[in-house]
Amino acid sequence: MKYSILGATGVQVSRICLGTATFGVAPTAHDADRVVGAAVDAGINFVDTADVYGNMPVFDRPGAPAATDREPAEQILGRALRSRRDEMVIATKSNGIVGHNINDRGLSRRHIIRQVETSLRRLETDYIDLYYAHDPDPHTPLEQTLAAYDDLIRQGKIRYVGLSNHPAWQLIQALWIADDRRLQAPVAAQVKYSLLDRAAERELGPACDRFGVSIVPYAPLHGGLLADLAVLDRAVSGDQRFQGAGFTQAEIATAREVDRLARDWGLKPYQASLAWLLSRPAVASAIVGAETVDELHANATAADIALEPAQLDALTALADQPPEFQHRAGDGPERPAATDRPTTD
Template identity: 35%
Template sequence: MEHRTLGRSGCAVSSLTLGTMTFGHETDEAGAHAQLDAFLAAGGTLIDTADVYTRGASETIIGRWLARQPAEVRDRVVLATKGRFPMGDAPNDVGLSRRHLSAALDASLRRLQVDHVDLYQVHAWDPLTPLEETWAFLDDAVRAGKVHYLGLSNYAGWQVQKVADLAAHRGLARPVTLQPQYNLLVREIEWEIVPACAENGLGLLPWSPLGGGWLTGKYKRDQRPEGATRLGEDPERGVEAYDRRSTAQRTWDVIDAVESVATDRGVSMAQVALAWLHDRPQVTSVILGARTLEQLEDNLGAAGLHLTADETAALDAASDPAPADYPYGGPGVEQRTRLLP
């Protein structure tokens, strides 16, 4: 397993991350602990969770696993969690206010059975709470030793820049990472969000690297999902998104390109999609979210897999979102890329 620094911090993390959103919901505790064991055995170190994942169950499962590990294992783990979304029904049980985040962070530490987390991330933008209030609390949490580093999740480019400017202007702890959705089918973050992160030294921790399973090849053209897929087991779940994606020619162009590389390499389609993302600019670590140990073990096969320039170019061409007009397409491309004479 390769290691990289967590954004511009000095903290080294594995270039693949174990995501734990399935823990306590699609993956029971025994299965979750098996995934954690396998991930550490493969050389992984960064474990990502959130308080809202199964209303605290994911953190609780991780906490029980951590509690039975020897000190040398616990010391290798780089632990990340998030706060922002509802954890109760009261008006202050949600958001990025000092009141909610203070309670949310303390509750996460209790469930995880630790006195600090390495990376604490705000799970999404909060339009109701002044940014100054949120970031003052987060800076206090760093100074109190409850948090080592700060991160963002699901922020737009202008929001990333606003946080970076505020932290720099007021001398507060700066964010080191952003967690966005990013994969061969979702590349629009490259237009503004990735440049904003590059400008401010934030590493990317992409979630949904396999596009909800599309990039594994489990969905077929002109064939409704069935069987052991999330949509096959629950046909009403995400049917609109499925129909929208399945009718787009670009979807099948990308899948065909991934399959071609995978066949030539003798590896799985998932490993090809992960390898492509693993080596994108600004990516620190790719978050693997598996329901089963078998899925995780296949995903871990992407560790150390690097595509050739020709393979990468073929995937880039097939997955190019090709914005139609200004500011991202048309003359906007030239303005972003052309050097002054």
Template identity: 35%
Template structure:
């Protein structure tokens, strides 16, 4: 396992991050603990959870695991979505952030969170209020670093500028959806992160299971993609373009004697600007398959082939800017 600095910080994280959204749901507690043990045995140190995963159960399971190795764990969790039914039980107001961090610390059974992330932008709360509350948490020692997730590029840039102007702590990372079948952040977000040195820790690197290779062009009757709602739903994935990408992934897997999941993850590991893809697993077999994405390098010719077939179409203003790019 290799390590990379997370954004403009000195925090070293493993090249893969273990996501825990299934813990306490499709993955029972004993298998969840086993996955985390195997992950750390292979050199992983980065765990990602959220206060709303399985109504807090995911945080509780992670909290049990980290007790014996707290100092070596880079622990990430999130705040934003509704945790209570009253009007202040949602968002990133000062109140909800401070209430949320105390609840997460209790479930995680720890004194501090390494990376505290805003789960999604909150239009109801001024970003100055959110960042001041997060800055106070860093000053207090309850949080070490802050990050965000599911932002537009303008929202991230506004946040960074607000932090700089007010001398608040900065977001060091963003957690976006990104994979060979979801490359929307190529439009603006990825170049912004490179420019501002913001770490990128993508979620759904396998397209919600689409890139595992188990699906055909026939609508599935089992598995995660059977849902009709959310990003990882059959209507959002079942396009001819995505199936062309999947065919290329299958071809690469056969050529390199890897699995489709390993191909999709390894492509991300070699993508400039990507720090640590977040992978999840419902079973130990899936976990082991995903871990096979490390400790090898995809040939440049194969990587380029996948990059080209999955690239976004040429769009304005990118094609306009490229037309008039200076040669030096």
């Protein structure tokens, strides 16, 4: 396993990060312990979760326990890491809807402090290494959110701050506020990013590269399409895991070409796709939501693969500006700031 420095923290994180969005569903709560153990044994020391992961209806799928019968992913993770907590860099998040009260959401000081305490209890730890703002909150000034994070850092409850799904202009705003008010600045930006979804490269990527903020991509294999074409035979794949749409024909065509090139090079498509992503500027670690130990072991191998320049160029050219990227290039922010559908990794 290879490692990168996370932002300006001096902390080394594995280039593959274990994602837990579907913990309790796939893997089940019982099997998650084995997946976490396999990750640690493979040298993975970076794990990503959130206060809304695991036990919400959006994660339902046939054959899985109902949402009301599932534990939060944080709780499953905390139990799995009881004897290994100090070996791991744990990232979690807040902002999503976690209750029926109108204030059980957002990035207000009130909600952040409450959710940090909840996450600490579930994770069975007294500190969180990296704490993300999980999507922008249009109702709370960014100054208040950053000040709350700064207080929590001073209290020793969190170590570092990150932004998830924030556009480049808000990242720059956060860096400016932190500098102006002598607050702890964000060290990482989590964003959906893969060979098939390169919208992050338009503005966020250059901003992170310029200011030393690490990019931590989620969905790096585009819902499994870049991992293995066998995903097309699954009953549930891609964003369908979170009640979204399936793959487009253009995406499938590109994935078939990735598969062909990778096999010509003696690689698996997931190795080529992840190695390409890990070569991009500012990318520190890619979040892989492995559902089985075998998937975890397979994806972990990508961290040790260094593609030749010609190979990187060939992959880059496949989706230099895919249709989705071209469409977004002329648009403003398209994500709703508040939603009852949680962002996943």
